[in-house]
Amino acid sequence: MKLIVGLGNPGRLYIDSRHNIGFLLIRALAKSWNVNLKKDRQLPSLIGKARFKGRYVLLAMPLTFMNLSGVAVAELVNKYDIDIEDLLVVCDDLDLELGRIRLKPRGSSGGHRGLRSIIDTLETDGFCRLRIGIGRAPLKSQTSDYVLSSFNKQEKAKIKDIIENAASCCQAWLTEGLDKCMNAFNVKDKNSKS
Numbered sequence: 001m002k003l004i005v006g007l008g009n010p011g012r013l014y015i016d017s018r019h020n021i022g023f024l025l026i027r028a029l030a031k032s033w034n035v036n037l038k039k040d041r042q043l044p045s046l047i048g049k050a051r052f053k054g055r056y057v058l059l060a061m062p063l064t065f066m067n068l069s070g071v072a073v074a075e076l077v078n079k080y081d082i083d084i085e086d087l088l089v090v091c092d093d094l095d096l097e098l099g100r101i102r103l104k105p106r107g108s109s110g111g112h113r114g115l116r117s118i119i120d121t122l123e124t125d126g127f128c129r130l131r132i133g134i135g136r137a138p139l140k141s142q143t144s145d146y147v148l149s150s151f152n153k154q155e156k157a158k159i160k161d162i163i164e165n166a167a168s169c170c171q172a173w174l175t176e177g178l179d180k181c182m183n184a185f186n187v188k189d190k191n192s193k194s
Helices: 018-032 068-079 113-122 140-147 155-177 177-185
Strands: 001-004 045-052 055-062 087-093 101-104 129-131
Touching: 001 018, 001 068, 018 045, 018 055, 018 087, 018 129, 018 140, 018 155, 018 177, 045 068, 055 068, 055 129, 055 155, 068 087, 068 113, 087 155, 101 155, 101 177, 113 140, 155 177
Parallel strands: 001 055, 001 087, 087 129
Antiparallel strands: 045 055, 101 129
């Protein structure tokens, strides 16, 4: 079984924030696959089980808040006996322009506290991560306020396409494997050849 975890913060206050783009993607996949996301009594996550093109996949949204994402992910990995290479974590990325996505097989947290929590708790950075660009805050001192703020009107107009592209990447990761998926989606734009 594969596990796709979208990172974010629970609660109405954060529902449309930039930091919650991982949650947006999980909700979109669940809707596309006709999966209900439900609270598991034993786990601090909303989860839904799906089958996509013959492959079993678990969708999850941790309810532990971003900085404690590792607690929820570790419990999911342990309960469902998920191999680390079958884990895909989806999160926002300040260093990528809005909408650009980057899939990687492993790596550092890059300053992302949710990824740092997962790396620390699992004691490995050897899991796939899909970073979705949200762009940089106008001033570095405003970073925390920026990631917790909502997308502006112009950005909201692009979100549907951004989420659809990221969902296609997740589906390709499930069916075509990591290398093909990275070659197809880790480009500056769809028309780019570099």
